[in-house]
Amino acid sequence: MEKPSDSNGKQKVRSAEVGTDILKALAQLSPATSLSRLAEHVQMPASKVHRYLQALIASGFAEQNPATNHYGLGREALRVGLAALNSMDVLKVAALPLAELRDELNETCFVAVWGNQGATVVHIEPAVRAVTVVTQLGSVLPLLSSSTGLVFSAFLPNRETEELREIEVQTSGAHPLADPRDYALLREQIRDRGLHHVHGLLMPGVDALSAPVFNAVGKVAAVMTIVGPASLFHADENGPAAQRLLAASRAVSWRMGFQPSA
Structure with missing residues (x-):
């Protein structure tokens, strides 16, 4: 029988994988994309993508343009990307x-x-x-x-x-x-x-x-x-x-x- 802690751990890993997939999709569809296009790109329900986007926005890795409602990469994603570029020799x-x-x-x-x-x-x-x-x-x-x-x-x-x-x-x-x-x-x-x-x-x-x-x-x-x-x-x-x-x-x-x- 699987222990609850093991199940929770696997769920967290899966959530991290989904979040990473959405970040990659935002990069591929940059500079901005609609929720429907993003959901189609990652082949997930729009409601599920929306939940992850809210978490990414809260952490600074995504942002939403109030004029168009389109989504793009946020400031924290830019900082991580620049750090990765600087480490490339x-x-x-x-x-x-x-x-x-x-x-x-x-x-x-x-x-x-x-x-x-x-x-x-x-x-x-x-x-x-x-x-x-x-x-x-x-x-x-x-x-x-x-x-x-x-x-x-x-x-x-x-x-x-x-x-x-x-x-x-x-x-x-x-x-x-x-x-x-x-x-x-x-x-x-x-x-x-x-x-x-x-x-x-x-x-x-x-x-x-x-x-x-x-x-x-x-x-x-x-x-x-x-x-x-x-x-x-x-x-x-x-x-x-x-x-x-x-x-x-x-x-x-x-x-x-x-x-x-x-």
Whole structure:
């Protein structure tokens, strides 16, 4: 026979689960939604959803607009969300997926973030074999001559990359991306594909594949890259390595709170 305390405990857990489901639904239907739409979304009777909403409003996790009677997330939900965002460190989140990517492909994999000088390598998982590509921690990669830099250029605002682009074009002579139209077209193609590859562009005989990692507000937080000798690694954007890289970068983005648009 089940003890009353056990029954009460299970009921409290179930109530917490229902409350959490309603909070998630408020986030998904943000900025505001009607009671009927919310009830339909969580597949619960409107009367039941209304009871939970009153409790959530009382605790500050939900609020109701008196003009429309629609419901949305409250101040306390915002505080919890901001605390979660502040605890998200892209290097920590990407560390395990990056190591798994290296183990699966046995190619050097690294994460770069955007720093004051450009794309900066901040974490490396080197290939475990005699023939490898040496990538230095702290290296700053060129914007226009590396797959990492070009992925950053595709997803960052122009104001953050334009000065660096102009410097690289001026110092490299006849750069293939000197024409702004060619540069804009390539950036659009990278955004459409969600990744980019280069064959020997930065270093002869070295291929690279890169894909972006996004944070909860949809901004590029980092770029994950696979790099290897062309004789062993084939940076084909439709190949298995590319698909594995995309899966890893999307998993990290999801963990960072990113929700891709439909």
